[in-house]
Amino acid sequence: MVKYAAGMRDRAEGTHDEVWCVVDVDEFDLDKAAATARRLGIDLAISNPCFEFWLLLHFEACSAPLTCYGDVAKRLVKHVPGFSKSALRFADYESGIGSAVERAKKHGVELGSEHGRNPSTGVWALVEKIT
DSSP states (O other): OHHHHHHHHHHTTTSOSOOEEEEEOTTOOOHHHHHHHHHHTOEEEEEESOTHHHHHTTTOOOOSOOOSHHHHHHHHTTTSTTOOTTSOOGGGTGGGHHHHHHHHHTTOOOTTOGGGSSSEEOHHHHHHHHO
């Protein structure tokens, strides 16, 4: 994904201020991807264990380790009845963006290294760039 993003950027040279990849850990080892991203100048917004942890932070602070997507989804469905990762609605999360950013920052991880800490997310940095 990182190499693909860098290739897209390079083919449209001068049209992007920054290029980001939003990825999650799940069962993947991201050390190689993080090293490649640094080398190619691509920013990573990594969530551990999964992107849905970022969504959960819109509703609650969570520092307990979460082993997989299922752990996060069980907590998230309490806040978003009928939650489905295939049918996300911005309106369900919009009012919690500021809280999610602050909660994510409290985890104190360095951007790009959050894949080593569970739970964590770097999506807050991307959100701050676009808001």
